[in-house]
Amino acid sequence: MSDRYHATVPRRLAVELIDPAGSSLGEGPAWDAAADCLVWVDILGQKVHLSEADGTRRATKEFDRHVGAALPAEDGGYLVVRRDGFARWHANDEITPLLDVLTDGSLRFNDAKCDPAGRAFAGTLCYTDGVRGRGELFRLDAGPKATPVRGPVSLANGLGWSPDGRLMYFIDTVEGTLTEFDYDVDGGVLTAPRVLVNFDGSAGQPDGMCVDDDGCLWVALWGGAAVHRFTPDGRLDTVLEVPSKNVTSCAFGPGGRLYVTTAAGALSPEERAQWPLAGGLFVAEPGAGGPAAVPWRPL
Template sequence: MRAAGEVEQVTPVVAGHGEGPVWCPAEQRLCWVDLLAGDLLSYDPVTGGVRRRHVADVLAAVRPRAGGRLVAAVERGFALLTPDAVELLPEVWADPSVRMNDGGCDPLGRFWCGSMAYDAAPGRGALYRLDPDRSVHTVLTGVTVSNGLAWTRDGRTAYYVDSATRRVDAFDVDPVSGELTDRRPVVTVPAGAGLPDGLCVDADGGIWVALWDGGAVHRYTPDGRLSAVVAVPVARPTACTFGGPGYADLYVTTSRQGLPADDRSPAGALFRFRPGVTGFAAHSFAG
């Protein structure tokens, strides 16, 4: 059940904890974060060059806005980025032991991001939504490690990972309000295969999930059947997204977090794979 093709390392080791990749069509670059360094990274597939920009103490996730700008999740809330400025929005909570972790935009142009305790204590995280008017709403509570969140191409289904559950859950999405309803498990990752982390959805409805401590990315069908396995040469792939011409490339971010100091693997590099299916453009923030 291994997918055809080979995984290619496209950057040196550039991140301590690489996360949250997204293709930015305005620049034709892949953006992702070095989360605990608070840095925004971007990769140009034409030149192979990587840019680094410091944004905040923690930078958990970014998504495109109009005009080449970005919306971001920082340690305890949200920010708006322009090429030369960072506008920090009011903190969502004050507790320094909890931070943002991963997120994405929905078809209505709202930015969602979830949190976790630094020590991953059970139930201390939540899932938040930043609306274009800058209001913030709490959507889920009692979360442990809020991770991947993505919508299908038709916008009718959203997939979500709280890594501690070992599951990928699906929600129905109301096309008018965007409300998430009827949460249900679709995939349960077996013990020993790693923990589900970041995810994305392809144009055929397949769910691609990075497996922390699993050294792989799995593809599942909408009914939860494992349909492809992509081995990654590091223990901790963190997230994946489609990008490049025709959204035919699957990019995978990786982490060095928790690895021994003498580890010589390419953990922390960015990888690319052509899986034979395509993705589609990520939704942008409308604010």
């Protein structure tokens, strides 16, 4: 990592377990303000969870394939990013396909998020470990159609936008980069990429992320048992310690709560013994707040 990464001694905070879910690959937390709940997924478990603010499970929906994310929809229900494309989970519990994108079974969709205007972005990865440069970042446009906006990438992951919407952030886990772009909210166009933070793997690999009201970036670390907060110029200033080796993503909810998802599925038996809370849903009150998820605007 760069010297800037370790330029200061960061403050250290802890989390509280609120759901010992044991998720194989817990991911994609997003606060649904309209439904007043947290929506999050277990990608490999093929489940979407709805949880109360205290972690109590409101509902779980099982799918017939891997599911990368579930984004609150402006008209109710959720835009579900499945292994190969997009579907709607309606408020009446009906599932309807929206758009199939991937035909290569070695690829799947991963993380997804909506920009400040309600456009959905979702990225892909290759199932085979070590394979690089086969992923892409897509924008879901009217039609519907999936428009490639960044690629090739190796493992498309965390997304975020600055509070004023002028900057977009994107994580490629395998390449260990958190890239910043200039962003045109009117057109949904990202330009002028520059790496804001380079990760060398010594503290884990960057995974999902969110942005707080001060424009600071909270990055979950796969293999790092932590979430790191970076200032807008890329300096580490806070370490949120998590009792799970593989931390996958985070999102703000009401009252300054930061929800953190983790994964248990990639651990060896020895690691499972070392990390018995792996796969759980955690919460912290880090002294910062952030927005609820921007709802997806149907096409």
